[in-house]
Amino acid sequence: MSDTPPLFDNVERYLELSKSILSPALYLGTGMQPYWMKAAVYTPIQPDAPTLSAEDMQKLVTSCTTDQQRQTLDEKGAVDFVSSCSVGKYHAYIYKQEAGPLMVLVWLHVDAFLQQGIECDCSDIHLPTACAPTWRRFGALQPMWQGAPILTKEDTKALADSFLDEKEWTRLKELGDLDFAYANANGRYRTSVVQQRLGYDLAFRIINSRIRTMEEINLPAQYVKPLTRFTNGLILVTGSVGSGKSTTLASIIQFINEDRHDHIITMEDPIEFVFQPVGCQVNQREVRRHTESFGRALRAALREDPDVIMVGDMRNLETISLALSAAETGHLVLGTLHTGSASRTIDRILDAFPVEEREHIRVMVSESLRGVLSQQLVPKKDGSGRVMALEMLVNTSAVANCIREGKTFMIPGIIQTGKAQGMRLMDDALQELYLAGTISAEECITRANDLTSMENFLKAHPEQPAAPAPAAQ
Secondary structure: OOOOOOOOOOHHHHHHHHHHHOOOEEEEEEOOOOEEEEOOEEEEOOOOOOOEOHHHHHHHHHHHOOHHHHHHHHHHOEEEEEEEEOOEEEEEEEEOOOOOOEEEEEEOOHHHHHHHHHHOOOOEEEEEOOOOOEEEEOOEEEEOOOOOOOOOHHHHHHHHHOOOOHHHHHHHHHHOEEEEEEEEOOEEEEEEEEEEOOEEEEEEEEEOOOOOOOOOOOOOHHHHHHHHOOOOEEEEEEOOOOOOHHHHHHHHHHHHHHHOOOEEEEEEOOOOOOOOOOOOEEEEEEEOOOEOOHHHHHHHHOOOOOOEEEEOOOOOHHHHHHHHHHHHOOOEEEEEEOOOOHHHHHHHHHHOOOHHHHHHHHHHHHHHEEEEEEEEEEEOOOOOOEEEEEEEEEOOHHHHHHHHOOOHHHHHHHHHOOHHHOOEOHHHHHHHHHHOOOOOHHHHHHHOOOHHHHHHHHHHOOOOOOOOOOOOO
């Protein structure tokens, strides 16, 4: 970096420099150092870079504009346009000021925006038409940086062009939306591209390529690990979108991979975490890329001599039915559902079947279920990230009896009294985090299953004020 000239007379040279660190935006103005976005912060391209003069800026404007664009700038005081150079497309915004021109250059490649998200520990990146680039950081959706320009329809099309191949473009034009895994040199991303009224919207879920252990994500390993050692049965991980289900499943699968000597098959939409075989043979299949549906993949899996099957999403009757059958016939099945508690998870499975089949299904579930992990990711009180709140159900004879008799409303009471087996309610998990000072009372209220009980608890345990900041020395 120290050998790089701090000033150029050509916009393309600055864009090449921007590409070298995957910065999405450059700010070049008269009387200021050249700035770029680094970890979503305005940062000089060199600490000691000299300021740009009006003459420097005029050369830069001339290097990227036509006579007509310069005329528009003189007449209206501003001009913007999308152009191309050796590094790809960029959107230039040029403003006429008393001291001299000001220029903002936005490099239209998704990798630059994704890099910002990785550097700032974000979970999602959104590049929507008619909005500024945004990210979800610690659960909150916000602009990627203050003053970020609004993305136009042409911008989002160029961003889509920067990473979609011809086959994916054809699918997008035919179907109107895409959902797949994208990978670059810095990571993997669960990706969605959709057409909407104003243009294209791009959304990326950043996948942490390192599979974290149960201890790292605060899973109660002493109770979860015994569930993974069954040779058959069903383990369910549940929660809303973005609650960390994939991370939890990956942690459990990796433990099985290290702990056992078996055959693991995963069915995902799309593949997120990539498993390297340790003690197990691991095969990963992606819906719509390697198979047309979860149901078809499950049927095929049963002919491949598996010991452990992971189903990324048990979203319909066919998938739920096949997963139950696999669990009953000698396979350990792990799956996810979008439910908010253990008892609602059981109800969701039963309600998927016709009324006339439910008595039989209740018996199947009572015998095959091993456990349910229902989770939420809750913002920390200090704003430093999110923490997992976990409800856990272990299938005991009392739980199995409730399922068989259709008395799932009694399950929360059994969980309450089953702490010796590792069971706990979501509200208990929230209260533990609150008492530890990790989350706020407001989060407890908004996420509680039993609101009255939670309000009484908080009255008995008022929130302690934040410690005052130390005085300046």
